[in-house]
Amino acid sequence: MADLIETRNLVKVYNSGDVKVVALDEISLTIDAGGLVAVMGPSGSGKSTFMNILGCLDKPTTGKYFLEGIDMGNLDRDQLAHIRNRKIGFVFQTFNLLARTSALENVELPLIYSGVPAGKRREMAMDALHSVGLSGREDHYPNQLSGGEQQRVAIARALVNSSAIILADEPTGNLDSKSSHEIISIFQRLNIEKGITVIIVTHEPDVAAFTRRNIIFRDGKVAEDKIAQKNTSA
Amino acid sequence: MLDVSARALWRIGCSSFNMFFLSSLKIAFRAIRVHRMRSALTMLGIIIGVGTVIIIINAGSGAKSQIAKQIAGIGSNLLMVFPGSTSSGGVRMGAGTKPTLTISDAEAMKEACPSVKFVAPTWGGNAHLVFGNENWSTVVTGTIPDMFQIRNWPLAFGSLFNQRDINTAAKVCILGQTVVENLFGDIDPIGQVIRINKIPFTIIGVLDKKGSSPRGRDQDDRIYVPFSTAQKRLFSTHIPGLVRTIMVQAKSLELMFEAEKEINALLMQRHHIQSGQEKDFTVRNLTEIMNIAQKTANIMSVLLLTIAMISLVVGGIGIMNIMLVSVTERTREIGIRMAVGGRSKDILMQFLIEAIILSLFGGLLGMVLGITACKVIAAVIKWPIPISWEALLLAFVFTGAIGVFFGFYPANKASKLNPIDALRYE
Numbered sequence: 174m175a176d177l178i179e180t181r182n183l184v185k186v187y188n189s190g191d192v193k194v195v196a197l198d199e200i201s202l203t204i205d206a207g208g209l210v211a212v213m214g215p216s217g218s219g220k221s222t223f224m225n226i227l228g229c230l231d232k233p234t235t236g237k238y239f240l241e242g243i244d245m246g247n248l249d250r251d252q253l254a255h256i257r258n259r260k261i262g263f264v265f266q267t268f269n270l271l272a273r274t275s276a277l278e279n280v281e282l283p284l285i286y287s288g289v290p291a292g293k294r295r296e297m298a299m300d301a302l303h304s305v306g307l308s309g310r311e312d313h314y315p316n317q318l319s320g321g322e323q324q325r326v327a328i329a330r331a332l333v334n335s336s337a338i339i340l341a342d343e344p345t346g347n348l349d350s351k352s353s354h355e356i357i358s359i360f361q362r363l364n365i366e367k368g369i370t371v372i373i374v375t376h377e378p379d380v381a382a383f384t385r386r387n388i389i390f391r392d393g394k395v396a397e398d399k400i401a402q403k404n405t406s407a
Numbered sequence: 408m409l410d411v412s413a414r415a416l417w418r419i420g421c422s423s424f425n426m427f428f429l430s431s432l433k434i435a436f437r438a439i440r441v442h443r444m445r446s447a448l449t450m451l452g453i454i455i456g457v458g459t460v461i462i463i464i465n466a467g468s469g470a471k472s473q474i475a476k477q478i479a480g481i482g483s484n485l486l487m488v489f490p491g492s493t494s495s496g497g498v499r500m501g502a503g504t505k506p507t508l509t510i511s512d513a514e515a516m517k518e519a520c521p522s523v524k525f526v527a528p529t530w531g532g533n534a535h536l537v538f539g540n541e542n543w544s545t546v547v548t549g550t551i552p553d554m555f556q557i558r559n560w561p562l563a564f565g566s567l568f569n570q571r572d573i574n575t576a577a578k579v580c581i582l583g584q585t586v587v588e589n590l591f592g593d594i595d596p597i598g599q600v601i602r603i604n605k606i607p608f609t610i611i612g613v614l615d616k617k618g619s620s621p622r623g624r625d626q627d628d629r630i631y632v633p634f635s636t637a638q639k640r641l642f643s644t645h646i647p648g649l650v651r652t653i654m655v656q657a658k659s660l661e662l663m664f665e666a667e668k669e670i671n672a673l674l675m676q677r678h679h680i681q682s683g684q685e686k687d688f689t690v691r692n693l694t695e696i697m698n699i700a701q702k703t704a705n706i707m708s709v710l711l712l713t714i715a716m717i718s719l720v721v722g723g724i725g726i727m728n729i730m731l732v733s734v735t736e737r738t739r740e741i742g743i744r745m746a747v748g749g750r751s752k753d754i755l756m757q758f759l760i761e762a763i764i765l766s767l768f769g770g771l772l773g774m775v776l777g778i779t780a781c782k783v784i785a786a787v788i789k790w791p792i793p794i795s796w797e798a799l800l801l802a803f804v805f806t807g808a809i810g811v812f813f814g815f816y817p818a819n820k821a822s823k824l825n826p827i828d829a830l831r832y833e
Binding site for chain 2: 225228230231250251254255257258259263265269270271273274282283285286287291330334
């Protein structure tokens with residue numbers, strides 16, 4: 174199989190008033206299927222912008238992004254929504270679960286948009302919750318769950334539709350160290366057991382230590398791209 | 408390999424639609440439940456609008472059928488011919504004060520006017536009635552049996568007077584229901600003898616109940632006698648054959664103006680009146696007058712309906728307003744939905760369904776309010792107000808349309824949000 178992700182000369186420029194901010198400056202890199210990658214760098218270095226483009230939530234100003242060999246620049250809104258639905262799972266720093274909606278319904282959300290029938294949807298969502306260790310919590314609302322549990326619901330939502338890629342933007346930023354450790358170990362397990370490509374944006378070296386590749390951004394450029402000699406097992 | 412062709416996406420769209428619709432319904436109800444007060448206030452505009460529409464349509468049609476009933480009651484296609492006014496020293500005394508119309512005018516109309524179906528002269532006055540130890544005063548009218556045809560007024564019991572009664576000025580009479588109630592109580596009046604101004608009369612018939620006239624007069628407080636009897640025995644005239652009014656029924660509604668013209672021409676010729684001279688008679692088109700009343704009622708309904716429609720539109724704007732607030736509040740939710748694969752049309756549908764539910768729910772409550780109000784009004788004014796199901800259906804469809812119309816803009820706004828901006832929205 175070809176590279177899962179390939180970017181060629183990605184540029185993202187934000188116009189805030191008269192000031193042009195170059196968030197990404199000619200980023201060209203590839204990520205293999207099955208990778209476990211940490212994207213690091215100081216704030217404002219462009220790592221979140223990069224993740225948003227990888228997640229088809231945002232479009233580059235210039236340059237190309239290929240996912241499984243398909244040029245994402247050629248797709249329209251609905252096709253991009255379809256890609257996000259089928260290929261990509263998101264995990265956010267702020268969890269981004271729907272309030273007043275049970276854990277189960279939150280996990281079912283991507284399946285609603287891919288047209289899975291209700292019975293099957295429930296079954297798949299229960300499986301996903303089970304695989305993140307939340308069996309029995311499916312009827313809890315987000316405000317009844319701890320931060321770590323909420324993030325696990327988010328992970329279940331990201332993997333319920335058998336996504337090839339999980340994009341996690343500072344997934345442990347709002348968590349204590351114990352919960353962080355749990356979350357990272359789930360990512361590691363999913364990567365190894367299911368072969369899901371996991372890309373984690375983080376500025377915590379502890380988190381990065383669990384990954385096999387560290388891409389470090391600085392001022393919109395890739396400053397360093399290193400393969401970890403040995404990675405810690407969570 | 409990933410299939411993002413239009414056909415593949417369309418297939419997914421179709422298969423997901425039903426389930427999506429159900430979950431949209433669920434989401435909409437949840438959103439409405441969470442903001443109970445806000446939703447109730449938003450719906451209030453629709454509730455009042457729909458309620459008013461229901462009241463106006465139903466009460467309006469109730470009023471119209473009431474008027475139609477009265478038109479049928481005074482007689483269909485009815486023209487009344489009155490004698491002209493006298494003037495003494497330049498003061499004109501009003502229609503009917505000058506004795507100018509005679510029974511031969513009436514007979515001539517029947518023969519010479521092709522648009523005329525029935526002609527009935529009347530002559531009468533007030534009289535005092537005595538039966539046993541009861542007595543009563545009322546209007547006694549002399550006429551011919553055609554009058555009952557013209558006025559659409561059947562007998563309850565007995566029979567009408569015949570040609571022989573008219574020829575011989577027979578002392579027979581037909582009573583209205585009010586007179587029967589006042590003089591007879593439970594006794595069967597047919598065949599009994601009453602005294603009208605001390606003259607004994609045999610009762611041969613009793614008329615059906617007619618109710619009050621459009622002007623509120625009790626039409627059942629009447630006695631009818633043969634025309635000749637009234638003239639010769641009860642209210643004698645110095646000119647033989649003088650009549651108070653001539654009732655005329657035209658052959659059809661369309662022929663009423665024709666009949667009016669023919670009568671005018673005939674009477675002007677018979678009374679030797681040149682065109683341009685003042686006429687010594689008046690022809691009144693009663694159906695026309697009632698039609699004007701009906702038209703007035705229609706215009707009122709249309710005006711009120713317009714106001715109700717405006718309040719519905721205002722209610723719709725309320726929905727649009729609250730949906731815009733809702734879209735703004737839930738920007739992050741929209742972002743999440745887009746991130747996990749919600750397409751523009753999914754988001755559009757979700758908010759559109761919410762707006763439609765708000766307005767339809769308001770519409771249903773409005774219908775309940777409207778129907779209740781109609782029942783109350785009907786009970787108070789004692790008019791039957793039939794509830795028209797067509798009006799209810801119309802109101803339902805209309806509120807649905809309002810939901811779509813006013814919900815579209817906010818829903819469209821939501822669906823056009825940029826996923827990343829929506830996700831980052833604080």
